[in-house]
Amino acid sequence: MQYNFDQVVSRRDTHCVKWDFSKKQCEGKYIIPMSIADMDFETVPEVKKAIIQRANQGIYGYTKVNEGYYESIMNWMMKRHSWELKKDWIVVSSGVVPAINNIIKAFTHPGDKVILQSPVYYPFYKAIVRNGCAIVDNPLKFVQGKYYMDFKDLEHKLKHPRVKLLILCSPHNPVGRVWTGEELRKLGEMCIKNNVLIVSDEIHSDLVYKNYKHIPLAAISNDIRENSIICTAPSKTFNLAGLQVSNIIIPKDKLRREYIIQLENAAALSINLFGMIACETAYKYGEGWLDQLIDYLYENKEVVKKYVGERIPKLKIIEPEGTYLLWIDCRELGMNGMELKDFMLTRAKIQFNEGFTFGKSGEGFERMNIACPRDVLREALGRIEEAVNNL
Ligand SMILES: Cc1ncc(COP(=O)(O)O)c(C=O)c1O
Structure with a gap:
């Protein structure tokens, strides 16, 4: 079609x-x-149709995801990113930004430090500061019209004992880089060495041009997988941002449990009915x-x-x-x-x-x-x- x-x-x-x-x-x-x-x-079109069909029923009560929802995500990640993930790893969220805020709350204490790589999506700054942490910038290097991570600077900054978290934007908004496997591995290993958890915001991961391939951070190695939280969503991919649905992937049980406790504290575990329908339908038919x-x-x-x-x-x-x-x-x-x-x-x-x-x-x-x-x-x-x- x-x-x-x-x-x-x-x-x-x-x-x-x-x-x-x-x-x-x-x-x-x-x-x-x-x-x-x-x-x-x-x-x-299938998403629009599914929403209209469901809207026609006329009752919009409390809602929970079922097997089909999880399967659609797992199949999509396998098909598009060769990433095998388990159902249990998926935690729904009303958005990636709310999730990042909850992640910072769950895994830092006030006064801790969080690394980001500027220039970068501005809500990251707000999320760090509003949750009582300090921003540590590891600016990207701009060399002959292209941006790169500055690993030398990062190595130095990761050593600070109060650095607890690094927010990665992959692919990177606004500079448009699709990080290579080599770059991700290096970043991932440096963070493990310094006991710094990585939150990888992969909301743009489906929108990659020919000759480039997005690699989910958690697919790089088992060790990196256990030290990462991957934020995914169908919202950029299929233009669903107003429906407020995203899926946060946390492979390590302990981290996932801690994150879910934070969601319970924030009463942030429910999902929007139409967001849920749109997500499942888009991953199935989009x-x-x-x-x-x-x-x-x-x-x-x-x-x-x-x-x-x-x-x-x-x-x-x-x-x-x-x-x-x-x-x-x-x-x-x-x-x-x-x-x-x-x-x-x-x-x-x-x-x-x-x-x-x-x-x-x-x-x-x-x-x-x-x-x-x-x-x-x-x-x-x-x-x-x-x-x-x-x-
Ligand atoms: C990197 C990045 N993360 C998150 C978001 C927003 O996510 P959400 O609407 O799910 O909170 C955007 C939107 O532009 C973005 O570019």
């Missing part, structure tokens, strides 16, 4: 964060939002849709690269290996973060995610969400070109 990702579906007046709750107009012109990480595409989506996103990425390379050469696209988020180096425009934000919003009339919100090293960068129909993408590129040329 062919899916039509070119179709423009209006999201205005649908309680949509991206289209309804950010600045909508400037000087009479609509702003194109290319910000928050969801997609302007309809989800898998593979063909996803393959076409990835091809479409790949083309979108190529369109942006070509256009920017030929017509807006002051901007530099960091080649993404995965995710539908493009990290764009705008430093040649010579603006600070706030000036750049204002320029893109008021002159180009595009809303991006500001690079500086991902950490200090993101200053002068913008994150562009390319999960939109190609006509919208082209319109946005034209606007950026005109604004830059008029500088």
Whole structure:
């Protein structure tokens, strides 16, 4: 079956964060939002159908997952990531961010330290600080247009006795790296050596471009598996973020028990009925849709690269290996973060995610969400070109 990702579906007046709750107009012109990480595409048709069918029944009481739910996750992880996981390892959550908050609560004490690798998804910072811990940054190295982990710096930082946790973003938002097996192994072994637990946020793991392969951290080795918590979700993959469903994989019994106690304390063990249905259905029937989506996103990425390379050469696209988020180096425009934000919003009339919100090293960068129909993408590129040329 062919899916039509070119179709423009209006999201205005649908309680949509991206289209309804950010600045909508400037000087009479609509702003194109290319910000928050969801997609302007309809989800898998089978998912829509299953939700409508269930909604038609009319009773929306307390809900619990059954065998079919777990099987759909296990089959998906095996099929897409060659990762064999056990049913018992899966703990449902209303989201990856709530899960990360609960993980920090469960495995740290106030005053402990948590490592992250900037520039990185900004809720990680908040989760660490709000739970009474201190952020230890192990910034990524930016070498000739590509980001790498800085293992030398990490080695030093892991040694601090109060470092208890490292939050890995794999694939990495916003820089788009799909970490190699070698990188993951090195990171995993260094953390084991220093008794630091790894939380691997793998929410973008299904969205990886050709020639790259996502490797779940827990699939690297048995030792690394026992020292990791893997956050997965169907939400980025199938555009289900509003349904609030994710699955946290904790292979080690002791860690899982401790995490579940924290969930009980926070009364956070229940699941949303429609999220549950969407998750199971998407993992069962969404593979063909996803393959076409990835091809479409790949083309979108190529369109942006070509256009920017030929017509807006002051901007530099960091080649993404995965995710539908493009990290764009705008430093040649010579603006600070706030000036750049204002320029893109008021002159180009595009809303991006500001690079500086991902950490200090993101200053002068913008994150562009390319999960939109190609006509919208082209319109946005034209606007950026005109604004830059008029500088
Ligand atoms: C790396 C990463 N983790 C987590 C989330 C959000 O997860 P959730 O909506 O399940 O809390 C996002 C959304 O953009 C993300 O990019």
